[in-house]
Amino acid sequence: MALLKVTNLSKSFGGLRAVSSFNIDIDQGELVGLIGPNGAGKTTAFNLLTGVYDPTEGEIMFDGKSVVGLKPYQITQRGVARTFQNIRLFSELSVLDNVKIAYHFHVKYGLLETVFRLGRYFGEEEDLDKKALRFLEIFQLAHRKDEIAKNLPYGEQRRLEIARALAAQPKLLLLDEPAAGMNPQETQQLMDMIRWIRKEFGLTILLIEHDMSLVMGVCERIYVLDYGSIIAQGTPTEIKNNPRVIEAYLGEEVH
Amino acid sequence: MTGMRQKTKNDLLMLAAGIVIYAVVQTLISVGFIQDYWERNIVYVCINIILATSLNLINGITGQFSIGHAGFMAVGAYVGAIMTVKFGLPLAGGIVAGALGAAVLGFIIGLPTLRLTGDYLAIATLGLGEIIRITILNIPYVGGASGFMGIPKLTNFTWAFFMMLFVLFFIKNFVNSTHGRACVSIRENEIAAEAMGIDTTKYKVMAFTLGAAFAGVAGALFSHYTYIAHPASFTFMRSFDILTMVVLGGLGSMSGSIVGAIFFTWVSAFFAEWPEWRMVIYSLLLIILMLFRPQGLFGNKELSLKMFGRLTGGERRGTAQGN
Numbered sequence: 001m002a003l004l005k006v007t008n009l010s011k012s013f014g015g016l017r018a019v020s021s022f023n024i025d026i027d028q029g030e031l032v033g034l035i036g037p038n039g040a041g042k043t044t045a046f047n048l049l050t051g052v053y054d055p056t057e058g059e060i061m062f063d064g065k066s067v068v069g070l071k072p073y074q075i076t077q078r079g080v081a082r083t084f085q086n087i088r089l090f091s092e093l094s095v096l097d098n099v100k101i102a103y104h105f106h107v108k109y110g111l112l113e114t115v116f117r118l119g120r121y122f123g124e125e126e127d128l129d130k131k132a133l134r135f136l137e138i139f140q141l142a143h144r145k146d147e148i149a150k151n152l153p154y155g156e157q158r159r160l161e162i163a164r165a166l167a168a169q170p171k172l173l174l175l176d177e178p179a180a181g182m183n184p185q186e187t188q189q190l191m192d193m194i195r196w197i198r199k200e201f202g203l204t205i206l207l208i209e210h211d212m213s214l215v216m217g218v219c220e221r222i223y224v225l226d227y228g229s230i231i232a233q234g235t236p237t238e239i240k241n242n243p244r245v246i247e248a249y250l251g252e253e254v255h
Numbered sequence: 256m257t258g259m260r261q262k263t264k265n266d267l268l269m270l271a272a273g274i275v276i277y278a279v280v281q282t283l284i285s286v287g288f289i290q291d292y293w294e295r296n297i298v299y300v301c302i303n304i305i306l307a308t309s310l311n312l313i314n315g316i317t318g319q320f321s322i323g324h325a326g327f328m329a330v331g332a333y334v335g336a337i338m339t340v341k342f343g344l345p346l347a348g349g350i351v352a353g354a355l356g357a358a359v360l361g362f363i364i365g366l367p368t369l370r371l372t373g374d375y376l377a378i379a380t381l382g383l384g385e386i387i388r389i390t391i392l393n394i395p396y397v398g399g400a401s402g403f404m405g406i407p408k409l410t411n412f413t414w415a416f417f418m419m420l421f422v423l424f425f426i427k428n429f430v431n432s433t434h435g436r437a438c439v440s441i442r443e444n445e446i447a448a449e450a451m452g453i454d455t456t457k458y459k460v461m462a463f464t465l466g467a468a469f470a471g472v473a474g475a476l477f478s479h480y481t482y483i484a485h486p487a488s489f490t491f492m493r494s495f496d497i498l499t500m501v502v503l504g505g506l507g508s509m510s511g512s513i514v515g516a517i518f519f520t521w522v523s524a525f526f527a528e529w530p531e532w533r534m535v536i537y538s539l540l541l542i543i544l545m546l547f548r549p550q551g552l553f554g555n556k557e558l559s560l561k562m563f564g565r566l567t568g569g570e571r572r573g574t575a576q577g578n
């Protein structure tokens with residue numbers, strides 16, 4: 001059964017159809033790419049999947065249930081986490097706190113335990129610190145844990161965003177241009193990390209990316225979006241040789 | 256285990272410091288060394304600390320710019336007085352009822368208004384604060400425009416101080432928990448907070464309701480100290496005063512709110528005879544602050560035992576002050 005099944009999804013902003021008749025199917029454990037020219041509607045598609053926008057039409061089934069009309073936090077709690085194209089960290093907070101916040105909805109101690117520091121408070125807080133640190137280690141950010149997030153270099157901010165999204169323990173991870181602004185070496189490292197977390201956590205990943213070497217290198221399957229609609233899908237090799245895709249990228253390098 | 260021991264140790268140290276301060280001041284009051292003027296302003300310091308730290312929970316920690324705090328203080332003042340005067344309850348009953356009344360109103364007001372952001376929220380809360388005051392003004396049962404008179408003077412330094420201590424510990428523990436971090440994440444980036452699974456509406460309303468409840472506590476303490484609850488005590492000027500304390504100290508910093516409240520209370524006391532100058536001074540202070548230290552005295556940092564530890568060369572432990 002598909003983990004994510006999107007049928008006929010559309011979104012209009014006034015007269016502009018940013019996404020129209022968008023259909024995708026993603027199985028548990030897949031690593032899928034979503035590419036397309038600037039303004040094709042990729043980020044809008046993510047915003048629809050995560051409840052930031054309500055679709056004009058269409059259905060989104062996640063894990064067998066519709067998530068249309070749910071609020072973003074409810075969709076996250078169902079098991080979809082994301083990163084943002086324009087980094088959205090909790091910029092004045094420490095790197096560690098950024099990750100700890102993502103655990104919020106897994107924390108069980110209540111308000112009374114909080115205020116009177118009873119019961120599960122200490123145990124869970126300590127557990128949180130440990131788990132959050134573990135994620136930072138995976139992303140080679142452990143030595144930065146006390147740093148204020150906005151002071152990190154750009155590449156590390158991107159990695160922190162992924163670490164934070166993972167800490168929410170999603171089934172499906174949506175990455176919006178995770179390599180944007182990274183140098184080739186950082187991009188290479190990121191590719192390795194993405195492959196590794198997918199295996200380690202049994203994740204399903206859908207990623208938007210302009211860096212073709214990353215998409216072609218890491219994704220098993222790719223969807224191509226143009227003017228809001230999916231115009232092609234297939235393996236990296238199929239996509240590279242698809243005439244419609246080449247046309248959509250008119251003149252742009254696909255390799 | 257170390258985290259737990261450290262936190263508990265810090266709490267006990269702070270509690271001990273609080274009790275020492277209390278013992279010293281109470282002794283000085285008992286022997287008559289601290290009298291009228293000083294005693295009154297010390298009680299006002301406690302009340303203002305409650306007001307400032309509770310507004311900071313809404314404005315500084317959660318980032319929702321509310322400027323109607325005097326309205327909730329008024330509800331606490333009147334509901335508390337009704338309980339003691341009309342129903343003969345003791346002060347404790349008045350405080351609890353005042354807090355509950357303000358909390359209920361905070362919840363009812365917060366639910367729709369917290370959809371608004373920034374300037375709109377500020378204007379809405381300002382307006383609602385005034386609506387509360389004008390409503391009270393028109394209720395003969397509580398004295399209308401001439402005020403609610405004949406309230407017994409039940410508040411004393413002990414009550415004010417321990418209520419303040421309770422509120423401070425409550426807010427501090429709240430902030431240093433997953434619930435507090437949820438509030439902070441809303442201030443930092445609401446969209447990201449939602450994307451991390453945080454019910455932002457719930458936490459905004461929670462912070463607003465808690466803040467209102469504590470303003471209610473301050474109101475009940477206040478009306479039982481001044482014999483009278485008068486609508487003129489709860490105009491938007493009072494809201495503005497509380498906001499000034501918070502901004503002076505640094506939005507988001509509890510220590511800042513405490514220092515801001517102490518400073519403000521004594522400056523006000525000093526200028527009590529020249530009320531028109533008081534406003535000039537505050538306006539000047541705020542302008543100077545905005546020019547040279549827009550983040551307030553403390554920024555959003557906390558004064559902590561860790562800081563003292565660092566000064567005295569003690570062990571420096573991990574995370575940033577976790578506000």
Ligand SMILES: Nc1ncnc2c1ncn2[C@@H]1O[C@H](COP(=O)(O)OP(=O)(O)OP(=O)(O)O)[C@@H](O)[C@H]1O
Pocket residue numbers: 013016018036037038039040041042043044045085
């Ligand atoms: N909130 C909005 N209101 C109006 N128009 C919008 C809104 N969000 C996106 N759009 C428009 O929808 C179209 C698709 O935008 P989107 O950001 O989804 O593209 P994209 O594929 O992510 O592009 P890029 O590669 O540049 O990130 C664009 O024309 C954009 O201007």
Ligand SMILES: [Mg+2]
Pocket residue numbers: 042043044085
């Ligand atoms: Mg985009």
